[in-house]
Structure formats: C-alpha cells, structure tokens
Amino acid sequence: MARTSTAQRIEQNADQNSAESTDHRSRWADWWLTVVHDKKAFAGLIVLTILLMTAVLAPLIAPYDPNAMEYDMMEPPSFKHPLGTDDLGRDLLSRIIYGTKISLFIGITTVAISLSIGVVLGVVAGYFGGWLDHIIMRYIDLQWAFPNFIIAVYLVAVFGTGILNLTIAISLAFLDDFARITRGMVLTIKKEQYVSAARAMGASDYRIMRRYILPNATAPIIVQATVSVSYAILAEAALSFLGLGVEATTPTWGLILAEGRSFISRAWWLGVFPGLAIMLTVLSINFLGDALRDFMDVRESRGLI
Amino acid sequence: MYRYLIKRTFSALVVTWIVATLVFFMLRAVPGDPLAAMLFDVGDPQAAQELSQKYGLDQPVHIQYVKWLGHMLQGDFGSSIYGSRVPVSQIISEALPRTISLALLSFFIAITIAVPAGIFAAIRKNSALDHSMTMLAFLGLSMPDFWLAILLIIVFAAHLHWLPAIGYVPISQGVWPWLKHLILPSIAAGTAFSAIIARMIRSSMLEVIKTDYIQVARSKGLRKKTILLVHALPNALIPVVTVIGIAFALLMATTVVIENVFSIKGIGRVLIQGILNRDYPVVQGAILVVSVIFIFTNLLVDLLYTVIDPRIRYE
Numbered sequence: 001m002a003r004t005s006t007a008q009r010i011e012q013n014a015d016q017n018s019a020e021s022t023d024h025r026s027r028w029a030d031w032w033l034t035v036v037h038d039k040k041a042f043a044g045l046i047v048l049t050i051l052l053m054t055a056v057l058a059p060l061i062a063p064y065d066p067n068a069m070e071y072d073m074m075e076p077p078s079f080k081h082p083l084g085t086d087d088l089g090r091d092l093l094s095r096i097i098y099g100t101k102i103s104l105f106i107g108i109t110t111v112a113i114s115l116s117i118g119v120v121l122g123v124v125a126g127y128f129g130g131w132l133d134h135i136i137m138r139y140i141d142l143q144w145a146f147p148n149f150i151i152a153v154y155l156v157a158v159f160g161t162g163i164l165n166l167t168i169a170i171s172l173a174f175l176d177d178f179a180r181i182t183r184g185m186v187l188t189i190k191k192e193q194y195v196s197a198a199r200a201m202g203a204s205d206y207r208i209m210r211r212y213i214l215p216n217a218t219a220p221i222i223v224q225a226t227v228s229v230s231y232a233i234l235a236e237a238a239l240s241f242l243g244l245g246v247e248a249t250t251p252t253w254g255l256i257l258a259e260g261r262s263f264i265s266r267a268w269w270l271g272v273f274p275g276l277a278i279m280l281t282v283l284s285i286n287f288l289g290d291a292l293r294d295f296m297d298v299r300e301s302r303g304l305i
Numbered sequence: 306m307y308r309y310l311i312k313r314t315f316s317a318l319v320v321t322w323i324v325a326t327l328v329f330f331m332l333r334a335v336p337g338d339p340l341a342a343m344l345f346d347v348g349d350p351q352a353a354q355e356l357s358q359k360y361g362l363d364q365p366v367h368i369q370y371v372k373w374l375g376h377m378l379q380g381d382f383g384s385s386i387y388g389s390r391v392p393v394s395q396i397i398s399e400a401l402p403r404t405i406s407l408a409l410l411s412f413f414i415a416i417t418i419a420v421p422a423g424i425f426a427a428i429r430k431n432s433a434l435d436h437s438m439t440m441l442a443f444l445g446l447s448m449p450d451f452w453l454a455i456l457l458i459i460v461f462a463a464h465l466h467w468l469p470a471i472g473y474v475p476i477s478q479g480v481w482p483w484l485k486h487l488i489l490p491s492i493a494a495g496t497a498f499s500a501i502i503a504r505m506i507r508s509s510m511l512e513v514i515k516t517d518y519i520q521v522a523r524s525k526g527l528r529k530k531t532i533l534l535v536h537a538l539p540n541a542l543i544p545v546v547t548v549i550g551i552a553f554a555l556l557m558a559t560t561v562v563i564e565n566v567f568s569i570k571g572i573g574r575v576l577i578q579g580i581l582n583r584d585y586p587v588v589q590g591a592i593l594v595v596s597v598i599f600i601f602t603n604l605l606v607d608l609l610y611t612v613i614d615p616r617i618r619y620e
Contacts, residue, residue, distance in 0.1 A: 149558045241565075
C-alpha cells in the first residue's frame, strides 16, 4: 500500500513537471494579453477571425453565385460588383469569398495531416532510436534537402493533379519539419528525470510518450504548425496557379489569379484582389505566429523571420 | 579538408542516385504509366509489341532500371513523347541558361538590397527606418511571389510600358534586351529572398555589435564606419552564409513559379509543362536536374562555410 502511494506521488510529481505551467488558465490569459498588446498580432487575429467567418458563412455573404455568368464581362469595380467581374462575367468578390473556404480548408487540413504523421514519426524515431530512427531520419533528411514546395511539385508529378492529390502532396511535403522538431524535443526530454521516474514505475512506452514526452514538446510544434499553415496556403495558391491543383469549377485564390492572368493588362482587378486575399491571410498568420514564437520562447522552427 | 570535401561530394552523389531511383520507381508505380497508355493507344497488338520492345518494357523491372541508369549517366534522358519528340537533354540544355540567368540576377538584386537594408536596420535599431524595414520584410515574405509578378506586370508592363511582360532573350543577342526581359522576373523572385537575408543580417549585426572586440575598437576611438564595415560586418556575415544556402534553395523554388508567370522556358516551366502534359521523360529529366541543382548548392554552401569561417574545420 505504502509502495503504491509512493508510486502515485512520483507520478504526480512527474505530471506536474511535465506540464510547463501548472495553471493552464493563467497561461491562456497571458497569451491573450500578449496578443492584445502586440498591435501586429492583434490585427492578425482580427483579420483571421473575419476570414474564418467569411469561409463559414460564404453562401450567406457572397452577393452572387461564384460560378454564375452574367453579361457584364470584365466590368471594373462598381456598386453592383464591388471587385468587378471576370472574363466570363462572374462576380470577383463572390469568387474570392468562396475561395476563402477552400484555401483555408486546404491550408489547415494539410497541416493537420502532416503534423499528425510528422509528430508520430518524430516521437518514434527519437524515443526508440536505433535502426528505426535511422530509417525514418534518412528519409526525413532526404526530404529536408529540398524546399517543401519543390517536394509538393514532385509529388503532384507522381500522383497527378486534382484537389485530393494536391492535398496529399502538400501534407507529405510539410511533414519533415514536424518530424525533425519533434525528434529533437524528444531526444532532450527523454533524458529528463521525470521520464526515468515514470519508466522506473513501470509505465509503458506508449504511456511515457503520450503522457510525459508529447505534452512537453507541444510549444515548438504549435509554433511550427502556425508557420506551416501560412506556407501551405501559399503552396496551394502557387500550385493552383500553375494549374496543378483544383478543378476549374472550384474557385481558389490561386486559380482565380491563374484565370485572370491573361486579362490583367485590361482588367487590373483580376490580378490585384485575389492576391491581396492570399497576402492578408498569410500576413495575419505570420504576425500571430511571430507573437506565439516570442510568447512560447521557441527558437527552433522553420520560420523565416 | 580534402577528406571532408571527398566525403561530402560522395554523399551528394549518393543522394542524387537515391533521388534518381525514387523518380524511376515512383513514376512507374503509379497507375496511368504514360508508356503503357501509349501502347494501348496504338490499338494494334503487334505494333504495341514492337513499341514495348523498343522501350524495353517487356523486360523485368530491374533490368529496365539498370539500363535506364546507364542512359542517365550518359546524359540520355530519352525524348519528349509529344510533337517532334525533341530529346529531353536538348530541352534541358536550352532551359538551364534561362533558369541560371534568372536565379543569379535575382540573387544579385536581392543581395544589393538586403545587405545595406539589414545593416542600416541594425545600426538604427528601433528607429522608424528599422520598423518600416521589419514591416517590408513581413510583406515580402507573406506576398505570394507569383502575385508580386502579376502586380509588376500590371504596373511596369501593361500601364507604363517600360519593360516587357513576358519572354526571354539570350544574352548573346545583347545585354540590354536580356536584362530588360529579366528585371521584373528577378525582382519578383528575389523579394522573399531579400527579406530573409535582410532580417538575418540585422540580427547578426546586432549580435556582433554587442561583443567585446567591438567595444575595444570603439574605445580605441576608431571611426564608426571602420568599426562597422571592417570589424563588425565580416563576422556578421558568417551565419548569413548558411541562411543564404537555405534561402537560395527557396529562390530556386520560386523561379519555378516565376518562370511560368513570365513564360520563360526555363527548367521550372519545362517541369510544370511536363507535368501538365503528362510527358514523363521530360518530367523525369527536369526533376533530376532540379534535384541536382539543390543537392550541389547545399554542398557548395557547406564548403563555402569552411572558407569563410576559419574556425570551422571539418573532419
């Protein structure tokens, strides 16, 4: 009996050590205060909230059907069409609003997938070491030698174009960042006393990984995820712009730009507004990510500023 | 040093071989193998038989692989499956000078802007200049490169008519026509790169300025300019070189997109067009060439690092 209570106490201690702060609520309050005081991060948060609402409420907000064609072709911005119309007489504003949905969806989904796979690979490689680590890391290193965007292009070359293949390609292209960061964190955390304590108490590998190692590795992973979402959105836009992405009926920002490309000398709005949407989104995420990085005091992530 | 050089070169070659092997097997593992599709298109079983013998498709995969590797080593990438069946090696050798011109020009424009910008931002830390530079760097990194390209075309080509909107002219037809066609693409491709380098130089300068030997130089009464340019800058550049390596890789990735916006038939456009046309020999060749560029740029940067920082000695 006495033994089990000691065991419980040690585990409790380990639990406490394993969380960076014991009081989660105050941590979120801190984070909120940081964002509110950082003008850039706050602006980013507001823009992102608006964009997310736009994405969700697209059918309600959009003044027209994004694929409805009218006879007002290549109309400059006016009261009737605030951002003008394209060569087929489709309302640009409505297309951009619907595009928000797909661009954000792809950005978030791809990062969620690559985070899940990357983190699992990183934890397994870092925790078990040995040949498993060797095999996983040789692959990750190989991918690391190339920019994510190029990997995505290579994968589209193999899988073919289309929205599903594009999503898979971007997801796989970004996983090396997560695997590397996670593995690095695991290697440090593995040596901590609370992990040894948990092991001594007979905790299973799975339990140690899930309960003691992962919670302590979250900060850099969250920061990386934020940065990655902005790069994934850029990658999707670029691939769609090149014609490697979505089908023509689905308006995404990259595709709208690609369609307008031939007409920009006569209709500047087709070249300006869709890109502005991409830039605003990416800029907001980068501002937030920057504040997050400072807040969590994370150095190692593949951010660029 | 030489041992390190040999070791690194060898591992770069191994990586190249692995990439080539992956390319070979992945492009064949995927459903919709273009050669198989071509054979079906023929319709006539005997003609199909002949074709498959001609391309060696009737042989086991490992023999095909060895043969293919042999061809690759001789620089024979096969030929495009479209039109006049131009050899891939010819397409690539025509495309490479364009890509290299674009990459180098972007690199120089970016560096010329980034280095002074980074230094000034560091000297006048927290000034209005510094803050606006930070803002510009954020913008430069958040702006999709192809959108910047489109904006440049709208302003400088479509409205002001200063520069051409698309195309490429080889340098052999005159430096100015060559440059004229490359200015807008280079600015579009170099902006993000420039932002990264400027930020890196700024933070690196700030680190160096804090060190003791700069304090010594200052207390000796040296002129500020001498301290900054002679004492601080060379040391501040060391970490920048590694970042230049990473950033150069990103620059190459950017040129793939930019070439497509400006219809410059460089290696990036060849790659994308190949993918869109499902022209596999072309895709295969382009992927290999792009990969080799990346692998050997990484190698070059690593070696350059030892030259610039004598403290670093590799085994």
